[in-house]
Amino acid sequence: MSVPDYMQCAEDHQTVVVVVQPMGIVPEDQFFRIYKRIASVSQVSIRDSQRVLFIRFRHHYPPENNEWGDFQTHRKVVGLISVTSCTTAKEWPQTSDRFHGQKEVFGSTLYDSRLLVFGLQGEVAEQQRTDVAFYPSYDDCPDVEKRVEDFVESIFIVLESKRLDRATDKSGDKIQMLCVPFEKKDFVGLDTDSRHYKKRCQGRMRKHVGDLCLQAGMLQDALVHYHMAVELLRSVNDFLWLGAALEGLCSASVIFHYPGGTAGKSGARKPSVSSAADAGKRHRPGALTSSGISADTSAEIGRAKNCLSQEDIIEKYKEAISYYGKYKSAGVIELEACIKAVRVLAIQKRAMEASEFLQNAVYINLGQLSEEEKIQRYSVLSELYELIGFQRKSAFFKRVAAMQCVAPTIPEPGWKACYKLLLETLPGYSLSLDPKDFSKGTHRGWAAVQLRLLHELVYASRRMGNPGLSVRHLSFLLQTMLDFLSDQEKKEVTQSLENYTSKCPGGMEVISLPDGLKLSPVPFTKLPIVRSVSLLNLPVSLRPHKVKGLLGQGLSSASPFIYSPITMHSRGDERSKKIDFQWVQGDVCEVQLMVYNPMPFELRVENMGLLTSGVDFESLPAALSLPAESGLYPVTLVGVPRTAGNITINGYHTSVFGVSSDCLLEGLVGVKSSGCMVEVVPSLPRLQLCTSLPRFTHFSSSEYKINLSTSVSLQLFNGETQQLTITLENIGTETLNTLELTSKTLSTKEKLFGEFLTWDLQDALSHLPLKSGQSVSIPVNISAKLDFSGQESLLNDLNDDGISVTGLPVSSPLRQVLKPRTENKPVGSDASKNEFNHVKTLEAVLTFKYSGGAGQVEGYYRELSLGVRVDVEPSVFFTRVSTLPATSTRQCHLLLDVFNSTEHELTLSAKNNQDLVLHASECQRMAIQVDKLDFDSMPVTDHDALRQATVRQQEEKRQQVQGGLINSTLDIHWTIISFTERHGEASVEGVLNQLILEHLQLAPLQWDVVVNGKPCDCDVIADCRVGDAVPLEVKLTNRSKSAVGPFSLTIVPFQDYQNGVQNYDLQDAVTFIGSNTFYIGTVNPTENSVCVGALLFLYTGDFYLNIKFQDDSTARDLPPAWFCLPSVHIKAQEPVEL
């Protein structure tokens, strides 16, 4: 006997074997359908008794095993059911013959047999035969089960008769010697009459009867017989049979103790029969006797006495196995006994002892085994180890079995079976094929062993002809075992992976195996490793801004409290947190990943893109190549959102070594992320800006630098104006509807006069709406007008006594305003002396706000900022300013000391003045005659502004306005001669101070002197005739805010000899008609008063009139400049001859 039945268990001892075989050509599936129906009748309750017969159906049974039937009757084939197809009656005789032939195979042991014929109809089928059943087809055989039950009953009758026959045989003198096949030759020539031999025969027969009793359902009888057999055989040292008797005893006891069976899932016993209570009832002695079949005397003996205890079962099994072990040919019996014992132990939960049995089973040599048997053997060992909870051992044997499937000696390796078995070993090596289980922390386990197993899986799946599977496994290996691979191995694994993927690219789909196992996809989250994910804001110029003041803007309704110390913060929220910037539909958006390559070679990542949800997103994949073991490496992934809404970045996809993987961020460990959700606003137009000036990058104000889309720089001389043309092109797809332009001069310590940037947007606005691709130009004037009084610090140094050149004390608040703040000035006299050569920098930002398209509807706009930087080189300085009264009281002379600080020769021109040529670094005085100005008549600008401002600010403001007025009247221009195009203005605003302003101001009391009906002023010469009375009129107009007067005026005539001598002694030459003293009463504001007198010139000549004020106390509190009367020049001529 060489074929072990690895599925055996102890309760199989009470079964009878029935072989079901196909005969002739029977379709396999049909046969197994019938077989299944037959096999469902695995236990039959026998009529008229409470006993049950258990049947083991086999569709294949080696005849050699049948030969051991005497040794253990449950190995004996007692029944045969043949299944055959027979379509015509003609075939019937032949079929019948073949059935008889088949019966011959098991002939010696068969109790009964049946033939099931399918397909035959008609005459032949009509015949009634007990051993043959006819069915028209495989589908139409309703009473197969019934037939089988009848058949089993007939077997039972034979069995029962045999049992009774044998049981009562003991009275007979000659007992047949039962023996196993290999013993037969040993008995040749043995003395059959010896006591020893007889006893042996008796013992064996007892054991045989015990087997029969057990099969016939008489457990108690069986136990008694076994006990007797054990005693008998022990006395004659018939070890093999002693072992069998012991095993029988064990089996019977096991059946008693464990009615549920020991075979686990394979032993499908109906619970109704096997419940303990039922079993007890069944074996009650009374019941047995009442059945009338058996009246065995031993039935009276208490079953507890005969039945082995649980511990004893194991002891007896051990003993039995040790006896079997003495016979080499009984290896199969020993092995099966071991297996049965293990099953019992597994139920008893005595794993250690079970493992000893199994260990023994491993070493039982069954001689030359076929490969298939080896596989079966290892699989069963594995199963048994699993049964006792030795997962690892089980996995080990399963793996051995798997390897056996593909042993090189096998001509057709069963890779599929190998693969299937390997898969089953995974739990034993605590390996799961789901990469998610490995994502938590570092991998812990028996890496070397697991690695090996994975390699084997890869190889097996490849040989199976399923490259997709091997790619999946190899990717899994690479992903999870990366830390344990040496550099060399990494190279090898990736190389083979690339080989496989060239045939079958790996993807993200779940691979389902036929047996239901699902291989989830393996995303390569470690190739490369991602450390952080951050969504990038759009470039400044493309960022959308929400129009302020729209309803619901900036109001968070999350909490009714303005401030709460309880932050609504939870750890998990970080990823879902919304980022506080927006992306714009249709514009390229960026996400930056920090990645590194853990491989010892260059890693090519292809098709790397973003995985998003919420919004249609067009991902623009990137390919990158990471150097070996790179450090952190920034990678920017881009894409274009195609619709508006909230977009969530879920992860990224890559394609590495031909395996494309979708890596979700939530599954990644150690990834820093500041949030992955961002709002996408509807599309907005895009403007591109170009200027007529060169680009410039070093914008100094860092806070603005980041916000600037572009910046320009230019160099200007102080006072120069240049035009900048800005061209805006709509490069987006949306139509531009609105455009606004604002400017902001960055805070500078330099005082700036006039508007720095001026523009006219009307022309550009008329071009709106601007369609895609169109452009518009905007001219912007840049004028740099800084303080031209740069010399002041130098003057300060010269006038350390605190009195400035113009005589105003330094402590005056007005003066402080004019001066640059001292703390901002560079320290050291050298620096301050060179100040007028110093290049000053002005910076401003031009901001275009524009909107259009769907974004405008939602209230978004974009800003485009242009930084303008102007390096202002000094042109001219007014180093000193003073006034000289002019001949006319309405005018005065402004004296300006102008310094040319450029390296070029320049000309300076003022209104009504000739050009002044200044060489480099030359200083000249320039005198300009100016009409005095009436500041009070200037319009007061903004009352509200004035009211809010402090007194000082008002004063400053006023002064600024006055300065501007003066400047516009002066209109000083300079031109650099060498560059004709370089010209500019020079503003005196900065140099003017209170005193000069007062000088330039028209007095509030306006005096008009009219001589001879002709208004007189300094340069006007009034003509008159000698002897004629010359009327003189003095008119006072009060423009001040209060009433003035009364005043008294005295008119003193004199003659100027132009040599410094003035002759006041003119009583002879001039005489007054009336008084030479005028009196003017109180003059209310805006009113005037006129006093009239007359003069009479007696001689011809040039006369001057000096109008003097009488010393009057009332005039004293008014400034003397208010009493500035023009001097009158009168030319007296010869009277006309009549």
Add this chain to the structure above:
Amino acid sequence: FLICVAIRANYPLYIRSVPTQGELKFHYTVHTSLDVVEEKISGVGKALADQRELYLGLLYPTEDYKVYGYVTNSKVKFVIVVDSSNTSLRDNEIRSMFRKLHNSFTDVMCNPFYNPGDPIQSKAFDSIVSTMMVQAC
């Protein structure tokens, strides 16, 4: 042959064998022996939870090797595999080897820079194992 393994939560913290070739085989041997160790722990645990003998004795004999086991109270397992032909090593020697291993392992655990669960890279532990291996072979 001699292999020492320190195992915690059923994955190895330290494994070393002399000679190094055929290491995978030893991995398999030790891995499967864990079944026995677990079985023994659970079996003993029921009876005497407190005063347990740490030394588990021979886990199982194979044709070529003897596998011995030792479990600390914190369920850290030590396994020593020796050649079956090596008769000089008796139970007592194995026992003392385990005790040494245990002491050294305790030292490793006392290292504040050691992160429990990481593979043992301690030089001291290494040298103890080395000397044991030299003595045994």
